[in-house]
Amino acid sequence: MTMPDGGRGVGVCAAVARGSRVAPLLVAAVAAGAAPSAGGAQNAVPGVELGLTYENVYLPPIAILPFRDAGAGRAPAAGVQAIIARDLDYSDRFVVIDSLPEGLADEGVQYELWDQYGADWVLAGHLEEIAGSHYLALELHDIVFTSVERGRFPIPPPGDPDFRMAVHRISDTVVQWVTEEPGIAASRIIFAMAPFGNSTAKEIYVVDFDGEGLRRITWDDNIAISPTWSPDGRRIAYVSYKSGLPRIYELDPVTGNERAFDFGREGQHLTPAYSPDGSELAFTILNEGLFSWDLGDDCCLRQLVEGPANNIQPSWSHDGNRIVFVSDRLGVTTPQVYSVPSRGGEASLVSPYRFGQGGYFADPDWSPRAGQVAFAGGIANRRTLARYHIFVADVGTGDRRLIQLTREGNNEDPSWGPDGRHLVFAGERSDGHGVFVVDSATGRTRRVVAHVRASDTDWSPSLGSGGAGGMR
Amino acid sequence: MSNRFILASLVTALAVGACGGPEEPQVAPQPTGPTAEELERMRQDSIQRAREEEEARLRAEQERREREAAQRAEAARQTLREPVYFDYDEAALRSDTESRLRAKLEVLRANPGVRLRMEGHADERGTSEYNLALGNERVESVVRFLTGFGLDGGRFSTVSFGEERPAMQGSNETAWAQNRRVEFVITAGSDGIVGQ
Numbered sequence: 284m285t286m287p288d289g290g291r292g293v294g295v296c297a298a299v300a301r302g303s304r305v306a307p308l309l310v311a312a313v314a315a316g317a318a319p320s321a322g323g324a325q326n327a328v329p330g331v332e333l334g335l336t337y338e339n340v341y342l343p344p345i346a347i348l349p350f351r352d353a354g355a356g357r358a359p360a361a362g363v364q365a366i367i368a369r370d371l372d373y374s375d376r377f378v379v380i381d382s383l384p385e386g387l388a389d390e391g392v393q394y395e396l397w398d399q400y401g402a403d404w405v406l407a408g409h410l411e412e413i414a415g416s417h418y419l420a421l422e423l424h425d426i427v428f429t430s431v432e433r434g435r436f437p438i439p440p441p442g443d444p445d446f447r448m449a450v451h452r453i454s455d456t457v458v459q460w461v462t463e464e465p466g467i468a469a470s471r472i473i474f475a476m477a478p479f480g481n482s483t484a485k486e487i488y489v490v491d492f493d494g495e496g497l498r499r500i501t502w503d504d505n506i507a508i509s510p511t512w513s514p515d516g517r518r519i520a521y522v523s524y525k526s527g528l529p530r531i532y533e534l535d536p537v538t539g540n541e542r543a544f545d546f547g548r549e550g551q552h553l554t555p556a557y558s559p560d561g562s563e564l565a566f567t568i569l570n571e572g573l574f575s576w577d578l579g580d581d582c583c584l585r586q587l588v589e590g591p592a593n594n595i596q597p598s599w600s601h602d603g604n605r606i607v608f609v610s611d612r613l614g615v616t617t618p619q620v621y622s623v624p625s626r627g628g629e630a631s632l633v634s635p636y637r638f639g640q641g642g643y644f645a646d647p648d649w650s651p652r653a654g655q656v657a658f659a660g661g662i663a664n665r666r667t668l669a670r671y672h673i674f675v676a677d678v679g680t681g682d683r684r685l686i687q688l689t690r691e692g693n694n695e696d697p698s699w700g701p702d703g704r705h706l707v708f709a710g711e712r713s714d715g716h717g718v719f720v721v722d723s724a725t726g727r728t729r730r731v732v733a734h735v736r737a738s739d740t741d742w743s744p745s746l747g748s749g750g751a752g753g754m755r
Numbered sequence: 756m757s758n759r760f761i762l763a764s765l766v767t768a769l770a771v772g773a774c775g776g777p778e779e780p781q782v783a784p785q786p787t788g789p790t791a792e793e794l795e796r797m798r799q800d801s802i803q804r805a806r807e808e809e810e811a812r813l814r815a816e817q818e819r820r821e822r823e824a825a826q827r828a829e830a831a832r833q834t835l836r837e838p839v840y841f842d843y844d845e846a847a848l849r850s851d852t853e854s855r856l857r858a859k860l861e862v863l864r865a866n867p868g869v870r871l872r873m874e875g876h877a878d879e880r881g882t883s884e885y886n887l888a889l890g891n892e893r894v895e896s897v898v899r900f901l902t903g904f905g906l907d908g909g910r911f912s913t914v915s916f917g918e919e920r921p922a923m924q925g926s927n928e929t930a931w932a933q934n935r936r937v938e939f940v941i942t943a944g945s946d947g948i949v950g951q
Contacts, residue, residue, distance in 0.1 A: 482924060483920060485919055506916070506919045506920065508883070508884075508919065509884060524914075524916070524919075527914070528914055529887075529914070529915075551891070551913075551914060551915060553884070553887055554884055554887075569887075569888075569891050569915065570891070570895070593888035593891060593892060595884060595885065595887065595888050596884055596885075609884075609885060609888075611885075611888060611892070615844075615845070615846045615888075615889065615892045616844050616845065618885050618888070643844075643881065643885075645881075645882040645884065645885040646882050646884065646885075659882050661881070669880060669881070671881075671882065695882040695883065696882065696883070696884075738883040739883060739884065
């Protein structure tokens with residue numbers, strides 16, 4: 284019962300054999316007005332026909348030469364190299380080759396030799412010590428076009444709380460060099476779960492994108508849920524019941540300082556979401572609708588969507604112009620995902636609702652880089668146990684296709700990574716619950732944290748130096 | 756019994772005393788029988804005992820009434836606190852839920868000072884954040900039912916816990932059925948509650 288090409292415990296690849304990976308993706312085409320195929324009725328999303336298609340994704344091989352130490356350097360080059368090699372593997376943009384045959388690991392990069400070997404890229408690096416500070420000098424050789432990119436990056440000592448994040452940032456620079464797109468290594472994931480030994484409480488936890496450094500950041504001994512990152516990665520908004528009613532709090536994860544939002548309106552405040560420029564916070568007041576709060580002036584409640592149906596889980600578009608949210612205006616058993624202009628206006632359906640056929644869609648998250656919306660959808664008829672899977676709809680192009688990214692267990696709370704390509708989600712498998720990451724391009728899935736019953740997973744933006752990057 | 760006996764003998768003694776006339780003072784056996792003061796004290800003691808007995812009986816009766824009233828009040832509180840349950844993924848009221856709510860309705864009508872906090876819950880299935888909406892919808896169904904019978908909605912405060920506070924741990928239908936519920940907390944008027 285493992286995932287196709289499951290990446291659990293994958294360190295670095297030892298062979299070239301993983302050339303072009305073929306990942307199965309379920310692509311669901313909306314059959315507008317067409318009758319659903321009789322055979323697929325059992326597990327069908329209403330209004331959608333699911334068809335299994337295969338997409339070839341070419342992953343260029345990148346060879347990593349052994350990093351060299353600078354004398355008695357305090358930051359061991361091998362440790363830095365191991366982090367970067369795994370980051371590049373987890374980027375799902377390469378086939379990583381870092382176990383090299385004798386003769387190829389020597390100094391000097393002979394392009395013809397590497398071309399014959401099949402590597403598209405070669406990464407070489409060495410640690411330098413300049414005036415007591417350590418640096419990683421990197422060379423990225425483009426074997427195909429015979430060019431080279433160079434950079435020198437400061438590295439804190441291994442005991443420094445920012446050490447791993449500093450190395451992750453270097454990995455993201457390599458991804459940027461190759462793909463001209465952002466990486467996901469310098470990022471963290473927050474979620475809610477019951478603390479050990481207290482099944483009635485929920486607290487907020489944070490973990491590095493690679494599953495390292497899991498730690499708890501709230502200590503309310505109450506119910507803390509729905510954590511969400513500010514776009515600069517320096518604050519976390521979340522919901523706590525510690526006052527008796529659900530209210531929204533904002534936490535600085537570095538200092539631990541916290542404040543409660545006073546919106547001047549009583550009620551149950553749920554599911555906060557920062558606008559992409561950080562100027563507004565959208566959230567729900569139960570029975571009243573969706574609202575937005577001006578964070579710059581700390582004032583001015585603005586109604587986005589009116590009740591009386593439940594309107595929850597707002598998520599801003601990458602340009603801030605629209606908001607997707609969940610509403611049960613078509614019935615409490617059929618929550619659907621809608622999109623509405625963030626300055627107010629008509630809501631339009633995003634999820635594939637068809638009258639009389641039900642369907643359960645929730646947890647929308649708008650990609651930070653494009654018009655893609657991920658959400659969780661329940662697949663069931665009324666007699667079978669519902670299964671929840673992660674879907675992606677492209678609302679930017681109007682292409683009425685749904686991509687199904689998970690195929691086993693139950694899956695919810697998808698959240699895009701900073702590259703707008705990977706998604707984190709809370710999953711349940713036959714061997715337990717966990718936090719998972721899936722690459723929407725290759726379908727490759729890995730378990731970030733095993734055997735935790737997480738919910739409300741939220742992926743940070745790229746974390747720069749300082750701020751939450753150095754979170755202890 | 757003994758008090759009544761003493762009373763009777765006292766009356767007899769008084770009657771005997773009244774019969775004795777001044778014509779035959781020497782005849783009466785002087786050293787036997789109580790003096791007038793003694794008789795008067797015995798009479799007073801007897802009245803005091805009778806009064807205490809009556810008070811004790813009234814006190815016991817009062818205590819019994821209070822105990823029964825307290826039991827009825829506690830039963831009324833239990834009626835108010837009793838959770839109501841829902842079907843999977845539904846906020847509509849089941850018939851057993853409606854009869855429990857009707858019982859609450861009677862108590863609430865008889866006790867206008869009573870206020871309730873209603874807590875909506877869902878089982879673990881479905882997404883955790885939408886379950887907050889589902890828990891809210893269940894509470895709202897209950898509020899609509901009660902206010903539909905004329906109760907003042909201002910007596911009720913509401914909160915949804917979604918799936919975050921299960922009544923029973925476990926991933927099976929027994930636990931799920933226990934967890935799809937609305938709970939009731941009496942927030943005012945609990946002490947003075949009157950049962951039926």
